Amino acid sequence: DAGVIQSPRHEVTEMGQEVTLRCKPISGHNSLFWYRQTMMRGLELLIYFNNNVPIDDSGMPEDRFSAKMPNASFSTLKIQPSEPRDSAVYFCASSLYREVNTIYFGEGSWLTVV
Amino acid sequence: DQQVKQNSPSLSVQEGRISILNCDYTNSMFDYFLWYKKYPAEGPTFLISISSIKDKNEDGRFTVFLNKSAKHLSLHIVPSQPGDSAVYFCAASRTGANNLFFGTGTRLTVIP
Numbered sequence: 001d002a003g004v005i006q007s008p009r010h011e012v013t014e015m016g017q018e019v020t021l022r023c024k025p026i027s028g029h030n031s032l033f034w035y036r037q038t039m040m041r042g043l044e045l046l047i048y049f050n051n052n053v054p055i056d057d058s059g060m061p062e063d064r065f066s067a068k069m070p071n072a073s074f075s076t077l078k079i080q081p082s083e084p085r086d087s088a089v090y091f092c093a094s095s096l097y098r099e100v101n102t103i104y105f106g107e108g109s110w111l112t113v114v
Numbered sequence: 115d116q117q118v119k120q121n122s123p124s125l126s127v128q129e130g131r132i133s134i135l136n137c138d139y140t141n142s143m144f145d146y147f148l149w150y151k152k153y154p155a156e157g158p159t160f161l162i163s164i165s166s167i168k169d170k171n172e173d174g175r176f177t178v179f180l181n182k183s184a185k186h187l188s189l190h191i192v193p194s195q196p197g198d199s200a201v202y203f204c205a206a207s208r209t210g211a212n213n214l215f216f217g218t219g220t221r222l223t224v225i226p
Contacts, residue, residue: 031212042218100207100214105157
């Protein structure tokens, strides 16, 4: 069974450019999470969806960040315009609703903004 | 504000010895705790968990201890093996919630 699939694995972009990260959750999972890993804050929750509906986006750092989940099998995290301080590893995770012990992570998207 | 804290960014132990990773939390509503393990270039993977109705949970070489009064939990690895070298994240949640709060991680290095 395929796990959480993220793309791209690595992205290097110039400051000011738009970045789109993509995620395909595990089939049957109805909650999806976007996390960002930084040295200072560890794994930081940006936003999560239940049944494709955004529930809590309080972790989204700025209006430059947006996330969508148009259907149960796809989500995007967009940064526009990107800045060097956005450089981090972005993880997508999915789970069954309210079963946090079923949270599985993708392998992450390494973003570098120069 | 960081509700889950791992104050040791790194830890080195000799192979065969015990590794103890610590975690503190501030939110008294948390009642379910997990440890995740992360290798380089991979996503975190679930390792072990504990509910607040218990104070200990054991799975092979891994044991998690919970001290609710101190809002502290620890992960013990005995004996430590070189393959245990990774970053370990502590996470917490509460009943009915649908998300996890993570600490900043502790990088464990097991020296052969």
